[in-house]
């Protein structure tokens with residue numbers, strides 16, 4: 001099965017989740033051909049990265065108007081490419097862009113859509129996949145007949161390690177953007193919490209829950225995250241209370257994270273929270289209730305008062321990262 005991968009990129013770098021889509025396409029191709037589609041202005045550094053990322057051919061739509069992401073333009077260009085090339089499947093990562101483009105292109109062309117899927121396989125003349133449902137408590141298996149292009153958004157799982165390959169050839173695809181009837185224009189884009197780091201990409205995430213009691217106490221969590229070079233995330237009640245922005249919320253109705261280390265401080269471990277943290281490599285939970293459900297999932301359980309443990313951890317992290325006495329600072 002030939003799957004065309006949509007290669008999302010930001011600031012000249014491939015979106016890490018694209019690597020998972022490439023792996024999924026490779027599995028579907030069973031040693032066969034894997035092309036990837038990139039929309040970019042001429043000379044984007046992401047094109048070179050994509051060439052060496054385990055694909056056999058880079059199909060590039062190059063236009064200065066593609067420098068800024070626009071859901072309508074991007075989706076219409078992708079739909080035109082799908083219409084022209086008829087791949088068996090079109091795979092996007094299940095990111096904000098993929099969630100725009102996949103459904104838009106599928107609806108525009110009347111094609112089947114499988115969203116937020118993993119474990120893609122070909123069985124007979126069907127494409128099958130798995131989806132997490134009910135806050136990841138269950139998995140459902142879905143199947144769509146092959147024949148028309150199946151549009152898939154590939155679930156983000158883990159950290160998206162890149163494949164490496166010799167540079168693939170690049171082919172320019174000429175798409176007449178003027179002919180697409182684009183009616184929207186991107187007036188500007190803002191990155192939420194610029195400078196504070198993206199919880200979905202961070203290596204170390206310190207999560208805080210209702211156990212923090214008062215927003216004025218959040219400084220101890222900020223301090224720990226800073227000492228560890230990590231970022232702060234939270235459970236949903238803190239967002240509902242307006243103590244933290246939604247961009248920090250982890251869980252079923254928030255964001256899925258996949259850090260090397262997740263430290264949950266004063267978080268009980270409701271199913272909806274756990275749904276967002278299963279991709280973490282190591283989970284450390286600090287909770288004063290020995291029966292807190294989070295202890296059923298974590299790798300390291302600290303049954304203690306977070307107001308004692310968190311500052312002590314911060315002090316220890318600072319001590320270890322401080323240059324030894326006598327060294328040049």
Ligand SMILES: Cc1cc2nc3c(=O)[nH]c(=O)nc-3n(C[C@H](O)[C@H](O)[C@H](O)COP(=O)(O)OP(=O)(O)OC[C@H]3O[C@@H](n4cnc5c(N)ncnc54)[C@H](O)[C@@H]3O)c2cc1C
Nearest residue numbers: 209210211235236251252253254266267268273287288306
């Ligand atoms: C449709 C739906 C979607 C949802 N989506 C999400 C979601 O995306 N993300 C999410 O997080 N939740 C979500 N929830 C809410 C979820 O069900 C829980 O209510 C929520 O996760 C609880 O947050 P918490 O653990 O911070 O608070 P609590 O459950 O109140 O837990 C606080 C914990 O702190 C501990 N604690 C208190 N004081 C201390 C102390 N001094 N030291 C150490 N520990 C202490 C307590 O023992 C307790 O375990 C959703 C719910 C619904 C219905």
